[in-house]
Amino acid sequence: MANTVLFIIVLLVAVVASALAVYFAVGLNNAKKDDDRTATSKKAIQTLCQPTQFKETCEESMASSNSSDPKELIRTEFKATVAEIKNLVENSKTVKELQADENTKEAFRTCQELFDWSIQDLERSFDKLGEYDMQKIGEILLTLQVWLSGVLTSQQTCIDSYVEMNGEAAEKMRSIMTKAQELSRNGLTILNGLSSITKELNIPNIGNIDAGGVQRRLLLEKKSEFPEWMSYSDRKLLQAKTEDLTPTMVVAKDGSGKYDSIAKAVAEIPRKNAKRVVIHIKEGVYTERIDIPRSMTHVMLIGDGPTKTIITNSVSVNKTKPKPTTFHTATVSATGMNFIAKDIGFENSIGPDGHQAVALRASGDMAAFYNCHFNGYQDTLYAHAGRQFYRDCTITGTIDFIFGDARAVFQNCLLLVRKPMENQNCICIAQGRQLPESKGGYVLQNCTFSGDKDYLPLKDKNLSYLNRPWRAYATVIIMQSQIDDIIQPLGYVPMNGDKGLETSFYVEFENRGPGSKTDGRAKWGGIKKLDLAAIKQFTPRIYLESETWIPQIGIPIIPDMVTGV
Numbered sequence: 001m002a003n004t005v006l007f008i009i010v011l012l013v014a015v016v017a018s019a020l021a022v023y024f025a026v027g028l029n030n031a032k033k034d035d036d037r038t039a040t041s042k043k044a045i046q047t048l049c050q051p052t053q054f055k056e057t058c059e060e061s062m063a064s065s066n067s068s069d070p071k072e073l074i075r076t077e078f079k080a081t082v083a084e085i086k087n088l089v090e091n092s093k094t095v096k097e098l099q100a101d102e103n104t105k106e107a108f109r110t111c112q113e114l115f116d117w118s119i120q121d122l123e124r125s126f127d128k129l130g131e132y133d134m135q136k137i138g139e140i141l142l143t144l145q146v147w148l149s150g151v152l153t154s155q156q157t158c159i160d161s162y163v164e165m166n167g168e169a170a171e172k173m174r175s176i177m178t179k180a181q182e183l184s185r186n187g188l189t190i191l192n193g194l195s196s197i198t199k200e201l202n203i204p205n206i207g208n209i210d211a212g213g214v215q216r217r218l219l220l221e222k223k224s225e226f227p228e229w230m231s232y233s234d235r236k237l238l239q240a241k242t243e244d245l246t247p248t249m250v251v252a253k254d255g256s257g258k259y260d261s262i263a264k265a266v267a268e269i270p271r272k273n274a275k276r277v278v279i280h281i282k283e284g285v286y287t288e289r290i291d292i293p294r295s296m297t298h299v300m301l302i303g304d305g306p307t308k309t310i311i312t313n314s315v316s317v318n319k320t321k322p323k324p325t326t327f328h329t330a331t332v333s334a335t336g337m338n339f340i341a342k343d344i345g346f347e348n349s350i351g352p353d354g355h356q357a358v359a360l361r362a363s364g365d366m367a368a369f370y371n372c373h374f375n376g377y378q379d380t381l382y383a384h385a386g387r388q389f390y391r392d393c394t395i396t397g398t399i400d401f402i403f404g405d406a407r408a409v410f411q412n413c414l415l416l417v418r419k420p421m422e423n424q425n426c427i428c429i430a431q432g433r434q435l436p437e438s439k440g441g442y443v444l445q446n447c448t449f450s451g452d453k454d455y456l457p458l459k460d461k462n463l464s465y466l467n468r469p470w471r472a473y474a475t476v477i478i479m480q481s482q483i484d485d486i487i488q489p490l491g492y493v494p495m496n497g498d499k500g501l502e503t504s505f506y507v508e509f510e511n512r513g514p515g516s517k518t519d520g521r522a523k524w525g526g527i528k529k530l531d532l533a534a535i536k537q538f539t540p541r542i543y544l545e546s547e548t549w550i551p552q553i554g555i556p557i558i559p560d561m562v563t564g565v
Contacts, residue, residue: 037066037068038066040068041065041066041067041068043068044067044068044069044070044073045058045059045062045063045073046059048062048070048073048074048190049062049186049190051189051190051193052185052186052189052190053182053185053186053189054182054183054185054186057179057182057183057186058077058183058186060080061076061077061080061081061183061186062076062077062080064076064080071129074129074187074190074191075126075129077183077186077187077190078122078123078125078126078129078187079126080183081122081151081180081183081184081187082119082122082123084179084180084183085115085118085119085122085180086119088176088177088180089112089115092176094172094173094175094176095108095173095176098162098169098172098173101166101169103165103166103169104162104165104166104169106161106165106322106323106324106325106328107158107161107162107164107165107166107169107173107325109328110157110158110161110325110327110328111158111161111162111173114154114155114157114158115154115158116294117150117151117154117294117335117363118151118154118155118180118184120294121147121148121150121151121154122147122148122151124147125144125147125148125187128140128143128144128147129144136548138545139545139548141191141194142439142545143365144191145188145191145192145439146365146386146387146407146439147365148184148187148188148191149188149385149405149407149438149439149440150363150365150385150386151184152181152184152185152188152434152435152438153384153385153404153405153432153434153438153440154385155177155180155181155184156405156432156434156471157327157384158173158177159173159174159177160325160326160327161325161326161327164317164325164326165323165325185435185437188437188438189437192437245278245280245302247278247279247280247302248276248277248278248279249265249268249277249278249279249280250279250280250282251264251265251279251280251281251282251286252281252282252284253282253284253286254282254284256282257280257282261286261288262279262281262286262288262290262301262311263288263289263290265279266279266290266291266292266296266299269296269299271295271296272295272297273296273297273298273299274297274298275298276298276300277296277298277299277300278300278302279299279300279301279302280302280303281301281302281303281304281309281311281344282303282304282309283303283304283305283308283309284308284309284310285310285312286309286310286311286312287312287313288311288313288331289313289315289330289331289332290311290331290332290333291332291333291335292332292333292334292335292336292339292364293335293336294335294336294364295336296335296336297336297337297338297364298336298337298338299334299336299338299339299340300339300340300341300342301340301341301342301344302341302342302343302344303342303343303344303345304343305343305371306343306344306345306371306372306373306394307345307373308345309343309344309345310344310345310346310347311331311332311344311345311346311347312331312345312347312348312349313331313347313348313349314348314349314350314354314357315328315329315330315331315348315350315357316329316348316350316354316355316356316357317329317354317355317356317357318353318354318355318356318357319350319353319354326356326358326379326382327361327382329348329356329357329358329379330348330358330359330360330361330382331346331347331348331358331359331360332346332359332360332361333360333361333363334360334361334362334363334364334367335361335363335364336364337364337365337366337367337386338364338365338366338367338553339362339364339367339368340367340368340369340370340553340555341368341369341370341372342369342370342371342372342555343370343371343372344372344373345372345373345374345375346359346360346372346373346374346375347359347373347374347375347376348375348376348377348380349375349376350376350377351377352377352378352398352418352419352420352421352424353421354377354378355378356378356379357376357377357378357379357380358376358379358380358381358382359374359375359376359380359381360374360380360381360382361382361384361404362381362382362383362384362386362388362406363384363385363386364386365385365386365387366386366387366549367386367387367388367389368388368389368390368391368550368553368555369388369389369390369391369393370391370392370393370555370556371391371392371393372390372393372394373393373394373395373396374393374394374395374396375394375396375397376396376397376401377397377398377399377401377418377420378397378398378399378400378401379397379399379400379401379403380395380396380397380401380402381395381397381401381402381403382403382404383402383403383404383405383406383408383442384404384405384406385404385405385406385440386406386407387406387407387408387544387545387549388406388407388408388409389408389409389411389540389544389546389550389555389557390408390409390410390411390413391411391412391413391555391556391557392411392412392413392556393410393413393414394413394414394415394416395410395413395414395415395416396415396416396417396418396452397417397418397426397428398417398418398419398420398421398424398426399420399424399426399427400427400429400430400468400470401415401428401429402415402428402429402430402442403429403430403431403432403470404431404432404440405431405432405433405434405438405440405471406440406442407439407440407441407543407544408441408442408443409442409443409444409445409540409543409544409546410442410443410444410445410447411445411446411447411540411557411558412445412446412447413444413447413448414447414448414450415428415444415447415448415449415450416450416451416452416455417449417450417451417452417455417459417464417486418451418452418454418455419452419454419455419458419462420455420462424462425462425463425464425465425493426455426462426463426464426465427464427465427466427467427468427493428449428464428465428466428467429442429466429467429468429476430467430468430469430470430474430495431467431469431470431471431474431475431476432470432471432474433471433472433473433474433475434471434472434473435472435473436473436503438473440475441475441476441477441505441543442475442476442477443476443477443479443538443539443540443543444476444477444478444479444481445479445480445481445539445540445558445562446479446480446481446558446562446565447478447481447482448481448482448483448484449466449481449482449483449484449486449487449513449515450482450484450486451464451484451486455486456486459485459486463488464486464487464488465487465488465490465491465492465493466478466483466487466491466492467491467492467506468492468493468494468495469494469495469496469499469500469501469504469526470495470500471499471500472499472500472503472504473500473503473504473505474500474504474505474506474526475504475505475506476505476506476507477506477507477509477535477538478507478508478509478511479507479508479509479510479511479535479538480509480510480511480561480562480565481511481512481516482511482512482513482516483511483512483513483514483515483516484513484514484515485513485514485515486515487515488515489517489519489520489521490520490521490522491508491518491520491521491522491527492506492521492522492524492527493522500526501524501525501526502524502525502526503525503526504524504526504527505526505528506524506526506527506528507527507528507529507530507535507538508521509530509535510565512565532561535561536560536561539559539560539561540557540558540559540560541559541560546559547559
């Protein structure tokens, strides 16, 4: 037991200090002079894999390293996951059959993109393990946890795409992805275990990591209005008035800019750009579909106001031919890291009978939206994966109009229910956390739930609810928010039978308004009550590690609890 504790201590330090991991390996070898290198490595692997659900898969994935360095063992596990995903794409007979099937080609196209993302997330996680900064251990851990959660979200989204197209094909894809999912879950479980162990061992500088894997900083400096992961230049960009900006590119329908379409400007953005690219989109309605791919980082779109600069389209699952997956209905897809949008309206205009029709899908880590409108009906805003922050935004829709599995905070936002089809009820949020070890979840703080002018006369006929669990571990915290009387006293409705009713995590805290009374709420095991101490872990400072990125891009933020509401 003593050796196990020593090993775990060094594991934690090794994430940011490989020298100590080497020291540990030497110490362990000296303590066990009769053990050879292989035996020492095997013991290290068994210790690392002990908390995982798929231990045999875990141990097999690390066996090739013949190392007792924890950091190298975790890297080896990441490599094995990458190799498995590449193998199933390149060599699987089942995948080749699915690729050739005309009925599932669109699902396969979606999966190809998602597999590429999974590989990129794993490879950058591999690189992240090489960062040695004891003062940033909490930030590093959360980043790794979010990226590994994103890998799992991508894998599940691939399966979802086949479910939409062909149920039998979905089961085939689910089957061949089993090992990749086991490896991904194992890697995330290992990372998740670090935070609780550090608290028990009280290791300096890393014992302050909370249950969500976030280090609580000593706030010696003045509290910032903005999250730390935003650079000083980004902060100035968001604080500046549009007319005072010097953008990288200008798009204008009237010919006053270099580009008359957003797509033409985006096509000229350098790949893997380390500097902020600012595209000013002047007033106008732009009927386009825009994709900011994974390779385009640090892109910022600035409009002239969310009702003046509007990007719109009408792709939907029900009406577009050939039928797309929900994933590929988005008017705008923001996949590159560090994406920012300000003063823009994103719209899917197909109407309620189009069924799933996304206005914006955000899949890149550390995405931020300030004073934006997201207008649609079913599945308006796909907050898909990664850390995301929404401030002073308006989201409209009818069914599941915020959905996905990002780790997202919505602050000072307005959620407006729109008029649905004749016999439809409305649900605001369908969060999609599939697994207990994942880090996805939505926090809505100081937001307002209401209805637009066309819906309000129908609120007693077409009923509205806060949430339904899309996945078994759906996680939504609504705190310090205004809930109008459009929301039914029940608050929550099932989505797929009894799935998620006991395992989801729903919390309401210090809300106000006639719809905020919780006496009549559904009596599920997944609906929890938290005290002030527990709810604080869902404030942006802790939940998003917001001090490491949001202040730098200039979006105002309340990092802690809202006062005076």
